[in-house]
Amino acid sequence: MTKLFSFGFWNSLAGVILRNRAIIFLIIIGITVFLGFQWKNMKLSYTEANLLPDDHEVNIQYQKFLDKFGEEGNLIVMAIKDSSLFTPKKLKAWNDFNNSFKSYKEIDLVVSLADIKKLKKEDNPQRFELVPFIKDSTNYTDQQVAEYKDELFNKLPFYEGLIYSKNSNTIQSILYLKKDIVNTSLRKKFIENTLQPSVIAFENEYDVDIKVSGMPYIRTLNSQNIMDEILVFILAALLVTSLIFFFFFRSFRATFISMTAVIIGVMWAFGILGLLEYEITVLTAIIPPLVIVIGIPNCIFLINKYQQEIKKHGNKAKSLQRVITKVGNATLMTNVTTASGFATFALTESKLLKEFGIVASINIVALFVLCLLVITIIYSYMPQPQERHLKHLGKRWIERLVDWMENMVKNRRITIYFSSVIILMTSIIGIYMIKVSGSLLEDMPKEAGFYKDIEFFENEFDGIMPLEILIDTKRKQGVLKLPTIKRIEKLQELLEETPELSKPISIVNLVKYSKQAFYNGNPKYYQIPTSQERNFILPYAKSFESQGGVMQSYVDSTGQYARITTFMKDVGTEEMERIEKTLAPKLEKIFPSDRYEVSFTGKALIFQKGTKYLVWNLTFSLGLAVVLIALFMAWMFRSFKMIIISLIPNLLPLLMTAGLMGFLGVPIKPSTILVFSIAFGISVDDTIHFLAKYRQELKSNHWRIRKSVFASLRETGVSMFYTSTVLFFGFSVFMISSFGGTKALGGLVSTTLLFAMLANLLLLPSLLLSLERSIANKKTLKEPKLKIIPNDEDLEEKKEQE
Known part of the structure; x- marks a missing residue:
């Protein structure tokens, strides 16, 4: 009875779901509506990400500076490099343009050519007076303008680098935002509704090019780019995953049901962000499309199993019950391991990572519940799949793929091991070439206008x-x-x-x-x-x-x-x-x-120090994820040898990706080091599915290793190939991002998961066959603490007992 407890739970749960399907579906709709109302609480991040804990020495020193001198990141700079600026008409227009910003309540101070003062010595009494550099005048003469230009560039070295660049005669103005709005939405409104339209209007009227920059300006446009990309990512992820799903299943019905589940998951993701009142950052922005990419593999396992059961006995109710009973537990375990990979971020002391880890892990578990409920309930209302819906289960190219994998494992194990060793050695060389990057601007979109303006200011000032x-x-x-x-x-x-x-x-x-x-x-x-x-x-x-x-x-x-x-x-x-x-x-x-x-x-230095601190935290997080998942698998399989065997095909792709980063010159930074925890949490899912099926086949085949390995490969290989393909192309969607970090994240995770699939389909079964004497016995493979996939006879036994 004890060993069937988990089966009994899932069997009972299947009955509850199918008997109360209408009520459950209404509850899902209710939760979706409730979370939809939480969208209003979502907000953009208006501050730079401080990756250091508050009590860190660098943060303490920065706070000390702020106490003495106040906010230092509140200036917006505008520059004009135009040989015709020092003409009466344009100079007056430029000065009037800068003076116009003084009337806005968001501006604390304007320092421009028209505002600078000269120190003048007065003798009676002895004093220095600040006198205007440019005298008030409705009209400038050519002579006055020439004198101003000569005096500025040749007699006022105090203003070099502040107002002018002597190398190219570029003139700069500085707008100081009020310190109490720098980190609020008022900053965004001022820049988007006032500053940018004013700059464009001036450029068009006087045929000049004004460069604009400064940390408040950069942060505002960068945040807007993040918001713009969220919708693009979601639509691209839906399009790519739905096309691949349809290609595999050739069923509009299955595709529609899967898309329904993941779209609700996306709505929940936004709702949870709003409910927790977390800011939308470059990391939390990728959670909604991440939900789509991770959700589709859940749908593949569930729908594939449902169609296999229909093909086997043709009973819809029994098939849906078997989906929940036989696949529900395994899918839950794989989602828990994936969520664990993300949850380790929540243990870091970085607010940015903590929020990302919490929201991502909650959404992955919620996504499992959604997929399980939505797929089974919608299918219960739909007609039974016809023969044409099941054709994909016997496609020739899929059969040839499985035959190739079986042949490689059966006859080419030495080749597999040799290739793995070569990859490992090459990866180690590449790892020593990796550099750490703490660049504040490196991940920003290089083609954006504000990034080109940054380059201009770097060259001029x-x-x-x-x-x-x-x-x-x-x-x-x-x-x-x-x-x-x-x-x-x-x-x-x-x-x-x-x-x-x-x-x-x-x-x-x-x-x-x-x-x-x-x-x-x-x-x-x-x-x-x-x-x-x-x-x-x-x-x-x-x-x-x-x-x-x-x-x-x-x-x-x-x-x-x-x-x-x-x-x-x-x-x-x-x-x-x-x-x-x-x-x-x-x-x-x-x-x-x-x-x-x-x-x-200063903020730039804090970001750089924070990057190094974050790299250490993420390394710790990855190590913790490996340990947690290893312990989790130990609890499931109760075999230390199986833990080692299962970790090898999952750690090798991570090492290969790290080596690839070294050879390609991709530095370690917050965005790229995320790759390892994300990829490990996802790739280990295939290992769990394979080993769970392998453990089941061993018992059914009376501990015959070879037969069990190849039966497991044929049973799980197709689903693993389907899900890995979806994950590969799904994460590749992030490569369309204009943000360097997001682009690298997508490319590296896709590459890692592709090699993880090959490792789980080729290296893992090869290891099981090569080490059969040491692991193929009941002493090593004890009855698991948690049986993930029940045997049909177990289910029948449970049914008889009831």
Whole structure:
């Protein structure tokens, strides 16, 4: 009775489902409607993904910076590179265009050519005055414009890299968004409804090309691309999987039923995202199409079994009951292992991965329930399949495929082993070539207009991603001491020598400008004042300090902390670590650690550090997934040797994919390292189906290994080929993405699952045959704790007992 308990449960469940099919279907509709109302709670992510836990040292340092100087990722930059800009008409139009943004409540500050000030020395009393660079005028003359151009590029080095690029005479404007809207939907509305239309209108009217960038702008357009791709992915996944499904089954009815199940699953996926109030990120965006790709194999196993039963005895009610009783348990187990692969992400300390893991694992289990209920209930209302619906079960090409697999396992095992060893050795070589990438922009769509604008700013201004350096002098007013100013200047010179970084901005720039102003604006005096000069300049500088502005942006109110802002190009983790390693000993010389504390921070750096942290977490997650699934299989099969045999054909494809990444130059990053956990969780499903059938055949065939292996291969080979084909093409859909990470994810998972199918159909049965003496006995293959596929005689015995 004990060994039949699980069969009894599924047998009873089959009766409950078929007797209460109308009520169950209404419940499914009710849940779908309820989750449909939760769609309104879905929201886009308006912040960069912080991959580090809150208590991480890097995050603590960043929070310290924010406490002193506030949000640093709130600027949008606009640039124009046009030789005709310095003409009266265009210059006035450009200045008016920038001034127009001051009227919007979302804008805190505009820094443009029309807004910059010059330091002017006044002697009575001794003071510096900030005077406009461009005087108010309704009309500019050619002479005025020529003078402005000459003075800007030749006499105001303070604004180099900030307002203009001296290399190409590009002019830049900066819009500072209000800090309280930077991470809200108001930012998106302003950019889409105000900024972009204004830019387009100006470009069309004056025949110029305005480049726009900045982290708020990049994040907004990137998020919109994510939303646009969700619908494309869903439609493409439905189209591809339905076509492949129809090709295999040649049945509109079966295709319609399967699509109904997975479409409801997609609706549930969106609903669960809304119910949990999770943000739509580049990861959670792939869950709905993922539901389609994973759901169709469930439908294949269930419908294939139903048609096999119909062909065997022609009884529809009995066939539906057998589908639930004989395949329900196995399908549940395979879905649980797949969900386990995703659930391990929830154990990481990354919010991004945690949410993805929770939603994905919940949806996979829910999807199993949907497929089981929807398929059996709809088929129960439909007429019994005709002979033409069952023709695919005996197709010649399928028979030839199975014959080929059987021949390979029977006669070419040495070839299979030799090929596996070659793949393993080659993969290990490739693994040593893999690099880690922490690029913030690498996965963004390269053909998008905003990405081309990023490249423009990298060429003209040496970067767009802010990198902040926080200097703690450990004493009040320590920043304003002349020795400290000189130390900061030395550090800035080091940064300028680093090609990946832009010209830095700090209090030093203002101090140099003060000396230049003291000498009546002569640009050759744009330098740190000497001790003697400082005494003369000090009275003027104090009056300037009282005016606030730039000073407060780079020195905190106590004068203890200084800030250096630079912008970095799109460099990866390894390159940034090299820069830090190069600068570290020089920093120690300039700022001795017993007197100063210097730290690098900023959102770009946090992302890079987070990538490395995430790689470790995902490696741990993959290891945990392997252990969990191994324990799960140990509980099912109660054989350590079977665990080892089952893991070999599933780990080899992962190693092969890792090696392939090394040879192709695909770096390890959050999107690509997901491949391994996803692929392992899915590929192990085929192993479970095969071994479950193998265990059943061993008992039926009185422990004859060869007969059991080939019977299992013929029984499960077709379904495994069908499902793997659907998974291969289904995941290939992600390769149409404009996001590099999503594209790599699709290609790598597809490749891994294809090789996993071959490993499970060729290597796994070969291992079973080669090791038959050590595993083909009742002592090794004990009665499983959980019998996945019941024998017909078991079912008959259960029926008699009832």
